[in-house]
Amino acid sequence: MPRLDTNRAAEMEVFVRVVSLGGFSAAAREFRLTPSGVSKLVSRLESRLGSRLVNRSTRKLQLTAEGEAFYQRATRILSDMEEAEREAAGGAAPRGHLRINTNIPVGMRLIVPLLPAFLEQNPDVTLDVVLTDTVVDLMQERADVAIRFGPLRDSRLVARKLGSTRMSVVASPAYLARRGTPSAPTELTAHRGIGWTFSRTLSGWPFRSGTGTVVITPPSVVRASDGEAARQLALGGAGIARLSRFHVGADLAAGHLVPLLEKFNPGDREDIHAVFLGRGGPLPARVRAFVDFLAERVQVDG
Numbered sequence: 001m002p003r004l005d006t007n008r009a010a011e012m013e014v015f016v017r018v019v020s021l022g023g024f025s026a027a028a029r030e031f032r033l034t035p036s037g038v039s040k041l042v043s044r045l046e047s048r049l050g051s052r053l054v055n056r057s058t059r060k061l062q063l064t065a066e067g068e069a070f071y072q073r074a075t076r077i078l079s080d081m082e083e084a085e086r087e088a089a090g091g092a093a094p095r096g097h098l099r100i101n102t103n104i105p106v107g108m109r110l111i112v113p114l115l116p117a118f119l120e121q122n123p124d125v126t127l128d129v130v131l132t133d134t135v136v137d138l139m140q141e142r143a144d145v146a147i148r149f150g151p152l153r154d155s156r157l158v159a160r161k162l163g164s165t166r167m168s169v170v171a172s173p174a175y176l177a178r179r180g181t182p183s184a185p186t187e188l189t190a191h192r193g194i195g196w197t198f199s200r201t202l203s204g205w206p207f208r209s210g211t212g213t214v215v216i217t218p219p220s221v222v223r224a225s226d227g228e229a230a231r232q233l234a235l236g237g238a239g240i241a242r243l244s245r246f247h248v249g250a251d252l253a254a255g256h257l258v259p260l261l262e263k264f265n266p267g268d269r270e271d272i273h274a275v276f277l278g279r280g281g282p283l284p285a286r287v288r289a290f291v292d293f294l295a296e297r298v299q300v301d302g
Contacts, residue, residue, distance in 0.1 A: 009081065011045040012074045014038060015053065019071050023061055076277070094289040095124035102147035105227035105247045106272060107131040110162075110298055111147060118293050125286050132226075144277075144287050149244075150270045159273040160291050163300030165246040166269050169205060170257040175237040182240075185209075185216045185264050192239035193218030197225045205242045207264040244270060246300050272300060
């Protein structure tokens with residue numbers, strides 16, 4: 001006879017929030033419970049499963065291997081339950097809450113300007129929009145769609161290409177007036193570079209050299225956490241940056257930035273994708289509608 005246990009989903013949701021929020025006290029505040037009450041719920045779950053899910057200490061919470069596996073699966077189950085309830089209540093029309101994650105340049109220049117039209121077309125959808133250059137785990141952050149710039153590595157994700165953009169080395173006229181204009185990639189070692197606070201697939205800047213490519217890493221006088229900060233630093237004359245043409249196209253056209261070493265530009269492009277969790281099941285209507293909307297509307301220059 002099947003077992004009827006109405007507390008299983010509640011235990012699962014409490015456990016997921018304990019992990020995502022980083023502790024029992026934070027989860028307790030969200031559920032309006034006491035920390036000891038949340039701890040008892042997790043202990044009851046562990047007892048029912050016969051496995052320890054978390055190692056508790058006074059300073060931090062650490063998942064066991066079993067806890068990590070259960071957390072990943074539980075996050076997906078809760079998302080599927082939420083979507084099933086929404087679709088059962090309102091059919092297959094796009095509805096419910098959509099969580100979007102995008103890096104700052106793509107978000108500000110490509111995605112955010114389109115959102116009013118999307119909301120107008122889909123009045124039963126509400127949005128959370130998070131702009132960050134940190135590559136988030138969609139499952140852990142419970143994000144529905146992320147906009148990713150550059151190579152994709154996560155095999156769990158489904159991707160739809162929105163476009164691609166060429167890269168260029170740029171600097172402001174004021175910087176070049178002070179420091180001179182490099183005529184060859186090797187001269188960049190004597191200049192002031194604008195780098196990144198996070199690791200990238202390619203650590204330096206590629207340039208054409210004979211029949212191949214050489215990678216130059218100019219010394220960084222300043223490092224930025226996102227592309228928009230790097231653009232502003234370049235506009236202010238702090239140094240030389242390598243940025244996407246869609247991001248700085250208007251600055252180049254206005255003469256606020258100058259392209260450098262273009263005859264050595266290898267012509268490499270970086271793709272822009274919408275990525276989402278979609279393998280092994282139907283795509284939620286709200287996700288499908290948003291990705292289709294972006295594919296039709298996003299225009300990438302350069």
